[in-house]
Amino acid sequence: xxxxxxxxxxxxxxxxxxxxxxxxxxxxxxxxxxxxxxxxxxxxxxxxxxxxxxxxxxxxxxxxxxxxxxxxxxxxxxxxxxxxxxxxxxxxxxxxxxxxxxxxxxxxxxxxxxxxxxxxxxxxxxxxxxxxxxxxxxxxxxxxxxxxxxxxxxxxxxxxxxxxxxxxxxxxxxxxxxxxxxxxxxxxxxxxxxxxxxxxxxxxxx
Amino acid sequence: xxxxxxxxxxxxxxxxxxxxxxxxxxxxxxxxxxxxxxxxxxxxxxxxxxxxxxxxxxxxxxxxxxxxxxxxxxxxxxxxxxxxxxxxxxxxxxxxxxxxxxxxxxxxxxxxxxxxxxxxxxxxxxxxxxxxxxxxxxxxxxxxxxxxxxxxxxxxxxxxxxxxxxxxxxxxxxxxxxxxxxxxxxxxxxxxxxxxxxxxxxxxxx
Amino acid sequence: xxxxxxxxxxxxxxxxxxxxxxxxxxxxxxxxxxxxxxxxxxxxxxxxxxxxxxxxxxxxxxxxxxxxxxxxxxxxxxxxxxxxxxxxxxxxxxxxxxxxxxxxxxxxxxxxxxxxxxxxxxxxxxxxxxxxxxxxxxxxxxxxxxxxxxxxxxxxxxxxxxxxxxxxxxxxxxxxxxxxxxxxxxxxxxxxxxxxxxxxxxxxxx
Numbered sequence: 021x022x023x024x025x026x027x028x029x030x031x032x033x034x035x036x037x038x039x040x041x042x043x044x045x046x047x048x049x050x051x052x053x054x055x056x057x058x059x060x061x062x063x064x065x066x067x068x069x070x071x072x073x074x075x076x077x078x079x080x081x082x083x084x085x086x087x088x089x090x091x092x093x094x095x096x097x098x099x100x101x102x103x104x105x106x107x108x109x110x111x112x113x114x115x116x117x118x119x120x121x122x123x124x125x126x127x128x129x130x131x132x133x134x135x136x137x138x139x140x141x142x143x144x145x146x147x148x149x150x151x152x153x154x155x156x157x158x159x160x161x162x163x164x165x166x167x168x169x170x171x172x173x174x175x176x177x178x179x180x181x182x183x184x185x186x187x188x189x190x191x192x193x194x195x196x197x198x199x200x201x202x203x204x205x206x207x208x209x210x211x212x213x214x215x216x217x218x219x220x221x222x223x224x225x226x
Numbered sequence: 227x228x229x230x231x232x233x234x235x236x237x238x239x240x241x242x243x244x245x246x247x248x249x250x251x252x253x254x255x256x257x258x259x260x261x262x263x264x265x266x267x268x269x270x271x272x273x274x275x276x277x278x279x280x281x282x283x284x285x286x287x288x289x290x291x292x293x294x295x296x297x298x299x300x301x302x303x304x305x306x307x308x309x310x311x312x313x314x315x316x317x318x319x320x321x322x323x324x325x326x327x328x329x330x331x332x333x334x335x336x337x338x339x340x341x342x343x344x345x346x347x348x349x350x351x352x353x354x355x356x357x358x359x360x361x362x363x364x365x366x367x368x369x370x371x372x373x374x375x376x377x378x379x380x381x382x383x384x385x386x387x388x389x390x391x392x393x394x395x396x397x398x399x400x401x402x403x404x405x406x407x408x409x410x411x412x413x414x415x416x417x418x419x420x421x422x423x424x425x426x427x428x429x430x431x432x
Numbered sequence: 433x434x435x436x437x438x439x440x441x442x443x444x445x446x447x448x449x450x451x452x453x454x455x456x457x458x459x460x461x462x463x464x465x466x467x468x469x470x471x472x473x474x475x476x477x478x479x480x481x482x483x484x485x486x487x488x489x490x491x492x493x494x495x496x497x498x499x500x501x502x503x504x505x506x507x508x509x510x511x512x513x514x515x516x517x518x519x520x521x522x523x524x525x526x527x528x529x530x531x532x533x534x535x536x537x538x539x540x541x542x543x544x545x546x547x548x549x550x551x552x553x554x555x556x557x558x559x560x561x562x563x564x565x566x567x568x569x570x571x572x573x574x575x576x577x578x579x580x581x582x583x584x585x586x587x588x589x590x591x592x593x594x595x596x597x598x599x600x601x602x603x604x605x606x607x608x609x610x611x612x613x614x615x616x617x618x619x620x621x622x623x624x625x626x627x628x629x630x631x632x633x634x635x636x637x638x
Binding site: 286305 | 550586633
């Protein structure tokens with residue numbers, strides 16, 4: 021998991037920010053404090069749990085190290101008490117979310133490579149790690165998940181994972197590769213939101 | 227799994243009652259006999275399967291021991307032929323469901339501790355075991371799961387799991403601790419339904 | 433996985449056809465190219481991944497061998513560029529889908545038996561393998577999954593898995609048993625669509 025010198029702290033930041041997205045969705049859907057906690061924990065941890073279960077790395081990091089649960093529960097508390105403030109901070113939250121997306125894509129792809137997976141499956145597992153939490157979050161409230169609605173979300177995760185695979189193929193320094201992957205994914209995501217980029221639809225449905 | 231002298235029998239009772247909830251939901255949604263079976267099996271077994279897969283205890287108990295599948299299939303049959311009777315017995319069914327909730331929370335948390343997890347992750351896995359089956363059941367018919375709608379459902383599971391963690395910390399007799407955990411969770415759930423307790427919502431949304 | 437001399441090729445065909453069903457659903461829901469890819473990959477691989485994760489056979493075949501991902505991504509491409517043609521070929525696609533259903537039920541049940549599961553759990557895992565991909569696909573777009581709506585879908589998978597269990601019990605040649613299982617499941621599915629067979633509903637709801 022610790023893909024950077026600051027690895028664990030960045031991972032916990034990503035967990036917290038993803039948890040926040042779950043908690044805020046629960047507040048918008050007028051769920052109570054338990055609903056907020058469940059959605060925050062699911063959004064924060066499901067991606068990493070899917071990654072670890074698919075790799076056979078059990079128990080998942082989210083259960084082996086209590087820090088992750090503390091970060092997820094903390095995000096639920098923040099959403100419960102601070103949702104008005106957080107809703108007003110939508111730009112910083114979007115940027116943190118983009119960084120979380122990059123962190124999870126990079127850590128998922130890197131862990132898959134270290135478990136001996138080939139580059140293509142490692143990239144797919146990186147994307148799954150990055151979008152898994154948000155997908156479980158949206159499915160739980162019966163919404164079509166963001167990865168299917170917001171066009172370039174998965175593409176940003178793909179970009180981050182590709183940088184990791186490329187860096188490993190060229191035998192570059194792991195820490196710098198990871199940093200570059202996170203930066204590429206986050207920057208792409210932020211610019212795509214800012215510019216309103218859209219992906220092509222299938223020919224006829226235009 | 228066998229947390230009590232009567233462990234396996236109680237576990238199968240919990241499996242059966244959870245299966246019944248899936249089967250009855252399928253009947254209300256006018257699904258056919260296969261839909262009833264699928265929802266009953268999913269509601270009965272998904273929570274324990276999530277627990278075992280997260281712990282790396284594969285194949286899950288539900289597959290390693292055929293009894294669980296027999297109990298789940300039996301509940302599907304009962305829902306198919308006896309749904310009118312079961313619908314009239316809603317009070318006893320609610321009480322059995324509360325006991326099932328307690329049994330699954332206790333068995334999930336106890337198994338997590340025996341696999342060396344820390345108390346906080348063990349409690350979360352206990353809750354996941356207790357609410358997992360119902361959540362998969364509701365997601366399959368595109369409903370927001372009960373754990374997000376019925377406020378104190380997760381809290382009852384939390385209570386049962388906390389008793390197990392506390393008992394383990396104080397080195398109390400495992401059987402009695404488990405019994406106390408099941409009783410606490412079931413009693414809390416029954417009283418909360420009876421009194422119509424509600425959990426707090428986030429400040430503004432009131 | 434290689435249940436037949438042609439095992440891997442047939443498995444990849446099943447993966448491709450299931451992926452096509454996900455991609456076509458995404459086109460009908462007017463999702464963009466990433467949504468098409470996500471739904472195609474989920475429909476193609478989720479069933480086999482569930483099977484492998486439940487058996488503790490990690491990383492799942494879909495990640496251990498890049499061919500599966502290539503087949504899934506290929507089906508997404510075909511759906512994106514060829515959806516008008518594919519929509520017109522609905523009869524051949526239905527027949528391929530029925531063969532895919534049989535292949536996945538047989539491979540799931542056979543792999544479960546080879547991992548030492550009892551016949552009843554092996555049959556259930558075969559059905560889960562066959563219907564898992566389509567179920568995840570439908571849940572992702574917030575639809576009630578086909579296994580709950582299309583009555584005899586699960587029954588066809590059950591039939592294929594039963595043939596495998598029976599063949600193993602009678603110690604028959606594995607390759608021929610697998611072929612018979614696929615043929616039985618596919619034939620049953622095709623005839624049931626052709627004749628419009630319906631399964632019984634619970635007594636009152638008629």
